[in-house]
Amino acid sequence: MSVSExxxxxxxxxxxxxxxxxxxxxxxxxxxxxxxGPEALQLWARSVLQMVGVxxxxxxxxxxxxxxxxxxxxxxxxxxxxxxxxxxIERRALTWGWYLLSFGLLAxxxxxxxxxxxxxxxxxxxxxxAGSELLKDTVKLVLYRRGA
Amino acid sequence: xxxxENRIRRLxxxxxxxxxxxxxxxxxVTRQTLLAIENGKYFPTLDLxxxxxxxxxxxxxxxxxxxxx
Numbered sequence: 001m002s003v004s005e006x007x008x009x010x011x012x013x014x015x016x017x018x019x020x021x022x023x024x025x026x027x028x029x030x031x032x033x034x035x036x037g038p039e040a041l042q043l044w045a046r047s048v049l050q051m052v053g054v055x056x057x058x059x060x061x062x063x064x065x066x067x068x069x070x071x072x073x074x075x076x077x078x079x080x081x082x083x084x085x086x087x088x089i090e091r092r093a094l095t096w097g098w099y100l101l102s103f104g105l106l107a108x109x110x111x112x113x114x115x116x117x118x119x120x121x122x123x124x125x126x127x128x129x130a131g132s133e134l135l136k137d138t139v140k141l142v143l144y145r146r147g148a
Numbered sequence: 149x150x151x152x153e154n155r156i157r158r159l160x161x162x163x164x165x166x167x168x169x170x171x172x173x174x175x176x177v178t179r180q181t182l183l184a185i186e187n188g189k190y191f192p193t194l195d196l197x198x199x200x201x202x203x204x205x206x207x208x209x210x211x212x213x214x215x216x217x
Contacts, residue, residue, distance in 0.1 A: 002178045083177040084193055085184065144180070147189030 002079060004086040006066050008093075008140035014062040015137065018055040019130050025051060026123070040119050048126065089143045097136035104128035151215040156186050159204045159211065175199040 001009075025047060029035060034043055070078050108124045160166040172182040175196060184190035185200075192200070201211045 002180050005180070079178055081176075081178050083181050084196060085177070085181040085190055147184045147187060 001070060001074075002081070002086060002144075004082055004090065005141065005144040006070060006078065007063070008137045008144070010063045010066040011059070012134065012137040012141065013066075014055070014059040015130060015133050017058055017062070018051070019134070021054065021058075022048075022051055022126070022130070035119060041122070044119055044122065089140055092143060093136045093139040096139045097132040100135050101128055101132040104131070151217060152191055153188065153213050153215065154185065154211055155213075156182075156200065156211060159206070163204060171200070171203060174203050 026044075029043070029047060034040075037043075067078060105125070105128065108121050108128070111124065112118075112121050156171075160168070160171060168182050168186070169179050172179045175182075176199070177196065181190065181192075185192055197208055197212060201208045204211065
């Protein structure tokens with residue numbers, strides 16, 4: 001497993017953990033009625049900022065754990081080289097991520113035009129960012145497994 | 149449909165059973181990339197193709213062959 005493939009795997013794992021935490025935290029606050037008042041957006045933004053800090057910690061921890069797991073399983077020092085195939089796969093995966101983000105943002109704008117609240121739009125943008133990252137890492141892993 | 153084949157495995161064998169890891173290090177790619185090239189799942193850039201050929205001391209057409217079907 002090359003360094004780029006390992007990073008895609010750790011990115012996918014950490015993004016799934018972070019997404020689950022986001023959903024759990026924000027849905028809890030939503031059900032508690034915290035987003036009903038006039039300061040809903042500020043509260044939402046503060047919650048997201050706190051979670052961003054947590055996300056960075058989770059990403060670092062998962063990245064370290066995957067390096068340790070790879071070293072233990074293979075018994076070799078991981079090869080940290082990146083080559084032309086890694087760059088090609090990175091570009092292909094980025095393209096897929098950007099497609100999702102671009103069309104998703106367009107859909108959010110349409111949703112806003114149809115009368116959706118700013119809170120809903122911001123939450124959808126957050127979901128799109130996470131979805132774009134998940135798609136990017138998934139495409140990378142599929143391309144690495146296929147050999148292309 | 150065009151098809152590109154390579155003789156890297158044979159050339160490695162002829163070069164004293166050079167391992168994929170050795171060749172990958174010599175041409176500056178990962179072993180996974182070399183494996184993908186050998187299996188015909190990834191086609192290298194001209195730059196890398198020339199580096200592989202030079203590593204075996206042969207011409208490019210002795211490593212890669214193009215079949216137009």
